[in-house]
Amino acid sequence: MKILVTDDSKAMRMIVVRTLRQAGFAGHDVIEAENGREALEVAGRESIDLILSDWNMPEMTGIEFLRALRASGSSTPFCFVTSEGSDEMREQATAAGAVGLIAKPFTAEAFAAALSTVVSA
Amino acid sequence: MSDIDEFEEARDDLEALLTEVLGTVAGEEAVPVWDEGLPPGPIVSAKLGIHDEVDDSFTMIHVRTSAIVARVLASRMLTTADPGPDDLLDAIGELGNIVGGNVKSLLRHSCRLSLPSAEMAEHEDAHVSPEGVTVRAAVLGQVVELTLDVPDDVAGLYWPGGVSGALEPQS
Numbered sequence: 451m452k453i454l455v456t457d458d459s460k461a462m463r464m465i466v467v468r469t470l471r472q473a474g475f476a477g478h479d480v481i482e483a484e485n486g487r488e489a490l491e492v493a494g495r496e497s498i499d500l501i502l503s504d505w506n507m508p509e510m511t512g513i514e515f516l517r518a519l520r521a522s523g524s525s526t527p528f529c530f531v532t533s534e535g536s537d538e539m540r541e542q543a544t545a546a547g548a549v550g551l552i553a554k555p556f557t558a559e560a561f562a563a564a565l566s567t568v569v570s571a
Numbered sequence: 572m573s574d575i576d577e578f579e580e581a582r583d584d585l586e587a588l589l590t591e592v593l594g595t596v597a598g599e600e601a602v603p604v605w606d607e608g609l610p611p612g613p614i615v616s617a618k619l620g621i622h623d624e625v626d627d628s629f630t631m632i633h634v635r636t637s638a639i640v641a642r643v644l645a646s647r648m649l650t651t652a653d654p655g656p657d658d659l660l661d662a663i664g665e666l667g668n669i670v671g672g673n674v675k676s677l678l679r680h681s682c683r684l685s686l687p688s689a690e691m692a693e694h695e696d697a698h699v700s701p702e703g704v705t706v707r708a709a710v711l712g713q714v715v716e717l718t719l720d721v722p723d724d725v726a727g728l729y730w731p732g733g734v735s736g737a738l739e740p741q742s
Binding site: 458459461462464465468486490505507508509510511514530533534535536538553554555556557559 | 591592596645648649650658661662664665668670671672673675676680681684685686694708729731732
């Protein structure tokens with residue numbers, strides 16, 4: 451699988467990649483992007499199997515990225531990894547077509563639970 | 572009830588929030604502390620704003636710690652033995668972002684959270700806590716502070732999406 455990890459923090463991108471491995475999802479190709487706009491460009495030229503994205507980012511937010519992605523016709527599974535996990539944001543995420551929202555700080559177990567249906571171990 | 576009174580009433584929740592986030596991010600036990608301050612030496616801090624569009628009010632969040640803690644966190648987050656200055660700012664900025672997101676979920680869930688703005692300061696004034704309600708937790712034997720206040724000035728905050736530095740309506 452090819453997984454696109456989008457976050458404006460390099461430290462957080464590394465933590466997400468590491469946590470994917472700890473959750474049992476090792477051996478996948480990972481591509482990184484720093485904001486929604488960059489991620490949208492990557493998703494337009496690469497065949498991506500899963501997108502893990504922060505919500506609050508410069509240039510283009512995660513929800514703007516998701517809406518633009520769905521508007522382009524892509525149905526790539528999309529999961530938010532964000533510091534805000536309110537019910538309101540979960541509803542927004544679901545309505546826009548996300549498969550889930552993992553709230554920071556997270557554990558490997560949270561990744562496993564949220565992604566087990568879309569990522570092969 | 573004033574905003575400061577509200578923050579004061581939420582003190583226990585803020586303390587628990589800081590301790591939990593810090594412990595998870597550091598991968599070490601974190602404990603609340605009440606009578607310890609930041610140690611001498613450089614201070615690394617992150618600030619974020621929360622904007623309430625209903626009454627156009629702001630809440631400012633400050634997360635501050637020593638460069639020693641920032642270096643350990645950056646080292647662990649980035650898995651590097653020798654993190655550079657930008658890595659320290661990235662690590663504390665992300666810690667601030669996680670704390671800020673959780674504060675927003677606790678107290679200001681319908682509002683808008685800014686991006687973190689991190690800096691390192693060595694001058695003596697950097698050791699003075701911002702005005703407002705401050706809670707502290709210790710990890711790795713060092714203190715991390717979280718302060719919530721009502722700012723007079725919101726210049727220098729950066730907001731998600733759109734043009735950096737400009738405050739735009741949330742979609």
